Amino acid sequence: MGNLALEPLDRPDGMTTHEYAHRRLRQAIMVGSIRPGESLTIRGIAEAMESSPTPVREALRRLSSEGALRVLDNRRIMVPRMTADRFSELVSLRSVLEQHAARRAVPHITERRIDRLAEIDKAQDEAISRKDNATALLLNQEFHRTLYTANPEQVIMPMVESIWLQLGPFLGIAMEHVAQLYFVDRHQEAIEALRKRDEDAVAAAIKADISEGIGGFERAAIENLLRLAGQ
Amino acid sequence: MGNLALEPLDRPDGMTTHEYAHRRLRQAIMVGSIRPGESLTIRGIAEAMESSPTPVREALRRLSSEGALRVLDNRRIMVPRMTADRFSELVSLRSVLEQHAARRAVPHITERRIDRLAEIDKAQDEAISRKDNATALLLNQEFHRTLYTANPEQVIMPMVESIWLQLGPFLGIAMEHVAQLYFVDRHQEAIEALRKRDEDAVAAAIKADISEGIGGFERAAIENLLRLAGQ
DNA sequence: ATTTTCGAAATGTGATCACAAAAATGCTTA
DNA sequence: TAAGCATTTTTGTGATCACATTTCGAAAAT
Structure with missing residues (x-):
C-alpha cells in the first residue's frame, strides 16, 4: 500500500x-x-x-x-515494534558483543588505523557541534566498525550490524521526538587505550560509550517515547 | 553435479x-x-x-x-572452509555470547524448566555412554537452547544458533576422524547454580563447559584434522 | 605434453504467470 | 447502528522462461 x-x-x-x-x-x-x-x-x-x-x-x-x-x-x-524489554535486551547484548569485538581487534590494530579512528572521531565531533544528528550517528557507527574490522576474521561484525539494525528504527523515532540527542564521547579514551594496546582499557571505553550513550535511555523514557510515537 | x-x-x-x-x-x-x-x-x-x-x-x-x-x-x-583462526574466533565468541545468554535467562528460569534441563542432561549422558555421538551432540544443543530460551526476549538465540551452524561442519569432520569425542559435563554444575539463581555460577559453568568441550581443541589438532580431511 | 581456443553446457538472475489464501469491501440482515 | 455474509481485490508463493555470464570439455596449436 x-x-x-x-x-x-x-x-x-x-x-x-x-x-x-x-x-x-x-x-x-x-x-x-x-x-x-x-x-x-x-x-x-x-x-x-x-x-x-x-x-x-x-x-x-x-x-x-x-x-x-x-x-x-x-x-x-x-518492522518489529520496540518494547522496553527488547530495548534492554538489545543494549545489554550490544555492550557484551562490542566489548568482545574490541578486545579481539586490539592484537590486529595498526597505527594507521588508529589515526583513521581519530579522524572519524573528529568528523563526528564536528557533526555534533552543528547538530547534524543523522551524520553523527553514521560516523559513530563508522568509528565502531573501523575498530572491529581490524580483526581479519569477521564473524562478530555481522552480529553487531544486526544489533544496530534492530536498534535503528527506535533511534529514528527518538530523533524525531527528542530535540537534541545526547552524544557521549568515550572515543578519545578508546583511542588512547588502543595506542597502548591495552585490551581491558579499550573494552572499558567501549562499555562506557554504550552504557552512557544509547544505554542512557531510562526505561520510563523509552515507554514515554513509544507512546508519543503512537507505538 | x-x-x-x-x-x-x-x-x-x-x-x-x-x-x-x-x-x-x-x-x-x-x-x-x-x-x-x-x-x-x-x-x-x-x-x-x-x-x-x-x-x-x-x-x-x-x-x-x-x-x-x-x-x-x-x-x-x-560452505565456508574452517581455519584454525576462524575456529578460535568462533569458540571465543560462543563463550562470551552463551555466558551472556545464560545470565539473561536466570531471572526467568522456573523450577519446571530446570527439571527439564536435568532430564535432557540425563538423556545426553546415556547417549554418551552408548557412544552415540550424533545424538549426544544434539542433546547438548538442546540443553543449551532450553536454558537460553527461558528468556522470553529472543535476540541472542538466533546468534547462538548461527555460531553452532558455523561450527557444525567442522564437528562433522571431527566426528569422522576422531575415534571418540570427548564430552565434558558441566551441566550438573549449571543446574545446581540455576537452583540457587546464582548468575555468576551459571555463567562460570557455561564458560567451563565450552572451554573444556569444543574449546579443548588445540590449534595443532585442528590443523591436523583439517589436513586429514583434505581441507 | 602443455597451453590455448572455441563451442556447448551449466548456472545465476530476474520477470512473468497461475494458484490459493488472506484481507478488504460492499451488501444484507438483525 | 452493528454484526454477519458473500464477493472482489490484494498478497504470498512457487514454477517456468529468457537472458547473460561463467564454467567445462574437446579439439587445435605450440
Whole structure:
C-alpha cells in the first residue's frame, strides 16, 4: 500500500537486483523511515524500486534473518515494534558483543588505523557541534566498525550490524521526538587505550560509550517515547 | 553435479517450500553432510528436493545471512572452509555470547524448566555412554537452547544458533576422524547454580563447559584434522 | 605434453504467470 | 447502528522462461 519512503540509492555496476533491494531496504529500516508495525508487501516494494517480486523476496528473507524484519504467522512482513524489554535486551547484548569485538581487534590494530579512528572521531565531533544528528550517528557507527574490522576474521561484525539494525528504527523515532540527542564521547579514551594496546582499557571505553550513550535511555523514557510515537 | 546428501525431512502441513528448503539445507550443513568448500548449485538443490529455483534461492539467502554459507565473487555458493583462526574466533565468541545468554535467562528460569534441563542432561549422558555421538551432540544443543530460551526476549538465540551452524561442519569432520569425542559435563554444575539463581555460577559453568568441550581443541589438532580431511 | 581456443553446457538472475489464501469491501440482515 | 455474509481485490508463493555470464570439455596449436 503506502508509497514506501525509499530513497534511491547509488547502485554500482554489476550489483544484483536482490542485493540492491537489500541495501536499499536496510538503509530505510536503519534510519527509521519505515515505521515499526507497518507491514510491507512484496509487490509494493518491487513496484517502488521498479523491479519484480523475485529479487525482493530474497532481500526480505535476508533482512528477516538479520533481525531487521519479522515474518508474522499470516506471512505478513513488518518492522518489529520496540518494547522496553527488547530495548534492554538489545543494549545489554550490544555492550557484551562490542566489548568482545574490541578486545579481539586490539592484537590486529595498526597505527594507521588508529589515526583513521581519530579522524572519524573528529568528523563526528564536528557533526555534533552543528547538530547534524543523522551524520553523527553514521560516523559513530563508522568509528565502531573501523575498530572491529581490524580483526581479519569477521564473524562478530555481522552480529553487531544486526544489533544496530534492530536498534535503528527506535533511534529514528527518538530523533524525531527528542530535540537534541545526547552524544557521549568515550572515543578519545578508546583511542588512547588502543595506542597502548591495552585490551581491558579499550573494552572499558567501549562499555562506557554504550552504557552512557544509547544505554542512557531510562526505561520510563523509552515507554514515554513509544507512546508519543503512537507505538 | 554431486547428488546432495539431503536426507528427506519431516514437513508439516502448511510449511512453505522455501522454509522447508531452509530447514533441510540447514540440517545437512549442521551435521556436516555438505563438505566445506563444496559448491552448491541452485538447480541442483531444487532438483534434489523436487521443487524449483525460486524457493531454493530464498533459503540460500537466509543461510548466507546466518553465516552457514558464503557467496563468492563468482556468485558461487559454498560452505565456508574452517581455519584454525576462524575456529578460535568462533569458540571465543560462543563463550562470551552463551555466558551472556545464560545470565539473561536466570531471572526467568522456573523450577519446571530446570527439571527439564536435568532430564535432557540425563538423556545426553546415556547417549554418551552408548557412544552415540550424533545424538549426544544434539542433546547438548538442546540443553543449551532450553536454558537460553527461558528468556522470553529472543535476540541472542538466533546468534547462538548461527555460531553452532558455523561450527557444525567442522564437528562433522571431527566426528569422522576422531575415534571418540570427548564430552565434558558441566551441566550438573549449571543446574545446581540455576537452583540457587546464582548468575555468576551459571555463567562460570557455561564458560567451563565450552572451554573444556569444543574449546579443548588445540590449534595443532585442528590443523591436523583439517589436513586429514583434505581441507 | 602443455597451453590455448572455441563451442556447448551449466548456472545465476530476474520477470512473468497461475494458484490459493488472506484481507478488504460492499451488501444484507438483525 | 452493528454484526454477519458473500464477493472482489490484494498478497504470498512457487514454477517456468529468457537472458547473460561463467564454467567445462574437446579439439587445435605450440
